[in-house]
Amino acid sequence: MRRPEGKGRGVVILLALAFLLLSFFLCVALGATSISFSEVLQYLGSGSASDDPSGTIFWQIRLPRVLLAFIVGACLSVAGCVLQGLLLNPLTDPYVTGVSSGAALGAAIGIVTHIAIVPWLPVLALIGGMLTLVVVYSFSRRHGQVNIFVLLLAGVTVSQLLSAVIAVLMLKAGRDVHQLLYWLLGSFSGRSWTEVQIALASIPFLVVPFFFAKELNIMLQGEQRALELGVDVERVKKVLLVVAAVLTAIAVSVSGIIGFIGLVMPHLARLVIGPDHRKVLALSMVFGAAIMALSDLAARTIIAPSELPVGVVTTFFGAPLFVYLLRSKRGPRW
Amino acid sequence: MVTGDGPHIDVEAVRFSYPEHPVLREVSIAIGRGDFLGIVGPNGSGKSTLLRVIDGLLRPESGRVLLDRRPVLEHSRRELARAVALVPQHFSLDFDFTVQEVVEMGHYCRQEGDARACAAAAMETLGIGALAERLFPHLSGGEKQMVILAQALAQQPDVLLLDEPVSALDVAHQLEFFDCLRRLNADGMTIACVLHDLNLALHYCRTLLMLSDGRAAAYGPVAEVLVPDTIDAVYGVHAHVHHHAGRSFLTFSPRLRAERRERVHLVCGGGTGAALMRDLYQLGFAVSAGAVNALDSDEITGRDLGVPMAVEAPFTVLSEEVHRENLELIDRAHVVILTDVPIGTGNLRNLDAVRHALKRGAAVWVVTDLPSRDFTGGRADLDLPGARQFDSVADMVAELRERAASGRPPGLA
Numbered sequence: 001m002r003r004p005e006g007k008g009r010g011v012v013i014l015l016a017l018a019f020l021l022l023s024f025f026l027c028v029a030l031g032a033t034s035i036s037f038s039e040v041l042q043y044l045g046s047g048s049a050s051d052d053p054s055g056t057i058f059w060q061i062r063l064p065r066v067l068l069a070f071i072v073g074a075c076l077s078v079a080g081c082v083l084q085g086l087l088l089n090p091l092t093d094p095y096v097t098g099v100s101s102g103a104a105l106g107a108a109i110g111i112v113t114h115i116a117i118v119p120w121l122p123v124l125a126l127i128g129g130m131l132t133l134v135v136v137y138s139f140s141r142r143h144g145q146v147n148i149f150v151l152l153l154a155g156v157t158v159s160q161l162l163s164a165v166i167a168v169l170m171l172k173a174g175r176d177v178h179q180l181l182y183w184l185l186g187s188f189s190g191r192s193w194t195e196v197q198i199a200l201a202s203i204p205f206l207v208v209p210f211f212f213a214k215e216l217n218i219m220l221q222g223e224q225r226a227l228e229l230g231v232d233v234e235r236v237k238k239v240l241l242v243v244a245a246v247l248t249a250i251a252v253s254v255s256g257i258i259g260f261i262g263l264v265m266p267h268l269a270r271l272v273i274g275p276d277h278r279k280v281l282a283l284s285m286v287f288g289a290a291i292m293a294l295s296d297l298a299a300r301t302i303i304a305p306s307e308l309p310v311g312v313v314t315t316f317f318g319a320p321l322f323v324y325l326l327r328s329k330r331g332p333r334w
Numbered sequence: 335m336v337t338g339d340g341p342h343i344d345v346e347a348v349r350f351s352y353p354e355h356p357v358l359r360e361v362s363i364a365i366g367r368g369d370f371l372g373i374v375g376p377n378g379s380g381k382s383t384l385l386r387v388i389d390g391l392l393r394p395e396s397g398r399v400l401l402d403r404r405p406v407l408e409h410s411r412r413e414l415a416r417a418v419a420l421v422p423q424h425f426s427l428d429f430d431f432t433v434q435e436v437v438e439m440g441h442y443c444r445q446e447g448d449a450r451a452c453a454a455a456a457m458e459t460l461g462i463g464a465l466a467e468r469l470f471p472h473l474s475g476g477e478k479q480m481v482i483l484a485q486a487l488a489q490q491p492d493v494l495l496l497d498e499p500v501s502a503l504d505v506a507h508q509l510e511f512f513d514c515l516r517r518l519n520a521d522g523m524t525i526a527c528v529l530h531d532l533n534l535a536l537h538y539c540r541t542l543l544m545l546s547d548g549r550a551a552a553y554g555p556v557a558e559v560l561v562p563d564t565i566d567a568v569y570g571v572h573a574h575v576h577h578h579a580g581r582s583f584l585t586f587s588p589r590l591r592a593e594r595r596e597r598v599h600l601v602c603g604g605g606t607g608a609a610l611m612r613d614l615y616q617l618g619f620a621v622s623a624g625a626v627n628a629l630d631s632d633e634i635t636g637r638d639l640g641v642p643m644a645v646e647a648p649f650t651v652l653s654e655e656v657h658r659e660n661l662e663l664i665d666r667a668h669v670v671i672l673t674d675v676p677i678g679t680g681n682l683r684n685l686d687a688v689r690h691a692l693k694r695g696a697a698v699w700v701v702t703d704l705p706s707r708d709f710t711g712g713r714a715d716l717d718l719p720g721a722r723q724f725d726s727v728a729d730m731v732a733e734l735r736e737r738a739a740s741g742r743p744p745g746l747a
Contacts, residue, residue: 214442220427221425222426225425228419228422229485230412230443231412232412275430
């Protein structure tokens, strides 16, 4: 089987967008209270000034939750895609930089000290993530160059260290341990427009990697070869590492640590459309958004009226999918 | 753009070290526009490093490289990639890009212009247009190397730097690759190529830099650099120059040095002694030979190896004078070997020379059945009393090898 070319490629993008649209309708329609497709269209058309209970559920609960899942899924997928490309490592996910652990620690502190009133929890998480980025990044910089493997090692090390601190906090958390656990496993439960507004800050960072798609392609030949071909490798690395870290921090700050999306979506996209980052970035973003929203749908319906952490769902389907991809003949070419 | 016709690339007194390990100890060369420069030298002599310094990828610790009179390190990577393209020694890309896409990556530094058309033109130049839609990882080694060259051409550079571009290719692909380079060079491309194969260097390069331990051991027109003395000094091997169909070829053998005092004299000719000369040298014997005609294959080999010989002019009956020279060589020999050289009127005197050795009491070894090699029509005196008969030259070598191993002097019959 060959990868889609020309027209085939256009069809793939259209199908992906249709998939995204379908997931949107499914996710806003299904749940404890069902909303029909026609109602959804009606609510969307009439704006937010709706009095009936279904309308309120749609506007105040479902829509922000789905949009947040879309944005977080897109952020994690794009960050994973960028980092896999930069590190030339198929096992890279957005959390290798340690930023997620920093964000988690920020949130954990917020939860156990009870200053965790919206929007302070995400803000604390964001601060934790950014501080970690600064530490890891400065570790890996020497003579004005970023050593990407040192960065990886520093990220993993800092991540472990912070996880240990979080573990201590969990032991001391008492009644809060449940909330903390949900946060560490990732969840969209109870999220509102406030989180969506925070997450919208990611949009410029989602766009930036597309301007570096050519450079990312060339860097798949190795940093040395990219230099030879005229790529300003250091600049590309600096910009994209920061972008990926910010995307991760934003995603984690509003939803917790949701596994496997950032790892698997880029592989899935590459499998469908080939290695060209101009397309891989777009397709991982769409896949990430749609599959994150569908995972959240599963998380809140499978054991209704209770909710699973969405990270549990993504891991449940993500792990077998990843193993399948690794074993399949057309598997990821790394 | 450059004005005037000064050198295109000036490498001025460049030194480069890795920590505690000097690689380039002051190299200066000037690469002219349109030159085809080969860079050769033993492993670790600094060839690849020099290429990387020229391309601004490594910063020399002293000295500088000028591209059209401007230091390369003042160029941005992008500017440099537009002027100089490097074809690396190792290259890996394990992603399913098509050849077209891989070649287009070369166009990155250009920013403006049609990448697709530029890549197509580069592939056309190299005759690999048919590969365009193939997936790069599925190509053979030879095809990949052509694609990388095409990628470099898509940079539309003035200078191509190549780092051992054909070391992994079979002979046919090596020649195909270098024929491409020659065509590019004929169209005005300046080329500097690191290579190991001195014969490729001899046939394709115009100028040659031979590096040895980070210094230029020789630098100049290729025919002046690739001479046996220089090759011996740099590589420590003996080089032999052969001429065939109007071209020169080099072959190499381990440096030969007589370590033993025993001398073996070969009465040979017509190629019957060439292999024996090498074998004897390798066993450590001193060798002399005669009398032979100039341009006889034994004479060429002997000259190559520096064997003292009594040599007559080509196609000429051995003169009294050359015969006497031959006797002098024989007088210093411990063993005299008469190979299975045919005896004709021209070299009849060589039988007298062998008899002279017998008379002096030297050990004389003869390949058996001498009458079958007599083409003098009965004029030759084939009687060699006291000579030891061997079935073949190979048996003699076996005997000498045994003696060399046991330390017995070969002169004892």
